[in-house]
Amino acid sequence: VELRRRLSVLDQKRAQGAKGMDKVEVVIIGGGYGGVELALNLLERLGGRETCSVTLIHRGSQVLQYATEYNRKIGTDRLGAAGIEVRTDTSVVEINAIDDDEKSTGGGSWPRCTIKLATKEGEESSISADLLLWTAGATPTNDGKGVLNSVLPRDGNGRIITGDLLRVKNSENAFSLGDCSRARKVPYAATAQVAMQQAPVVAWNVHATLINKIRGEKKSASKDTVKLLPFNYLDLGEMMTLGNDDATITGLGGLFELSGAGASILRRLVYAARMPTPRQGVTAALESTSRRLRTSSRAQGNRKKSPRKVIQWK
Incomplete structure (x- = not known):
């Protein structure tokens, strides 16, 4: 909803001939599914490379890291064909508003920002944007608060480590699912499909854990023990x-x-x-x-109408 509102305001500014709005600069942080889809659709929505430039920033070595090989290749090819600049192995250091930029002064103002970037090698650079979109997620910095800052075991990327039962490592009654957890050495893709398949397994295992606790029996000591289910992902x-x-x-x-x-x-x-x-x-x-x-009507409206050829019938 917020993106739709901002695009509507941006359309109005461009229609009014606001200063510097002849070519909109868009920066997208995160080269996952959402980032790549946004980059290509926004470029098309804003009129193509002649009226819009899109830069995709990703801290990993390749975009669409967890996508299938075919989808990754198609997505990468489309980004290149569309002229979208992709910067991999690059992280965001800080973001600051620009108060004295030409596009931010006068009656047709539009707030802009500058993004400070750093590569894995330590090289720093800056890029400005009329529209900044963040799809990479964020890790809270408030110590001692939140799941990612808890005592639960995590990997190097902050994901909670679980086993096949989706039970947190070294725990008997804590479970985790979705993109905040890692159930195997090579993580599952951070998609709704994975989380939706994990949800009923976690629900059953929580139920089984509570039943076993109520019965006061250990899982391996009685035939009446409710068994926990392992998670098996079905790639649809x-x-x-x-x-x-x-x-x-x-x-x-x-x-x-x-x-x-x-x-x-x-x-x-x-x-x-x-x-x-x-x-x-x-x-x-x-x-x-x-x-x-x-969308098709808007694209046709932006094209210059060619003069009609008059045919004289005899």
Whole structure:
């Protein structure tokens, strides 16, 4: 909602001819699924590379680190083809507002900021932005508060270490799921699909732990002990939107791979079909179609109309 509001204000500023708004500078922090999807869709939304520049900052060595190989390749290729600058192995040091910039003065003002960056080698640089989007997450710095600052065992990236039962290491009654935990040496992708599959397993294991505690029996000492369930991830595939008419999909363990306009249509249908109720599915499909038509109409409106050729009939 906030992004939609800011884009609406930005459209108004550009329509009013605000100073410096002829080319908008967008910086996105985080090269995961959300960062790559935002980069490509925002570039298209703001009129393409002629009226917008997008820079993607990622502290890892490659974007889409946990995506399938096919989706990672398609996503990387689309970023390059769109002219989006990608800076890997780069972290954000600090962010400051710009008060005396040309774009921030006069009647057509627009607040800007500058981002100080540092590579793994220690090289520092700065980049300015009209629009800054953060998709990389954040770690709280308040000592002694919050899950990530608790006494629970964590790995080097701050994720809580669990086993196959999704039970926290060296604990009997603490469980963790989602992208804040790591259930194996190579972490699962930080996606809703993984968390949704983990949720019922954690729910059952919490239930089993409570039942066993109430019965006052150890898990291995009685046949009546309720067994805890191990987590087995079922890869149902993944979908990414790479623009209004572009997407990439993989499924069935890599047996099904599709990208382009066909993948975009299929992705919309899948999301509509997965809605909880038929009514919500129809609503999602209609909203997706109307949004696509509005985007196409906006793009056509930005194009220069060519003069019509008059045909004289004899």
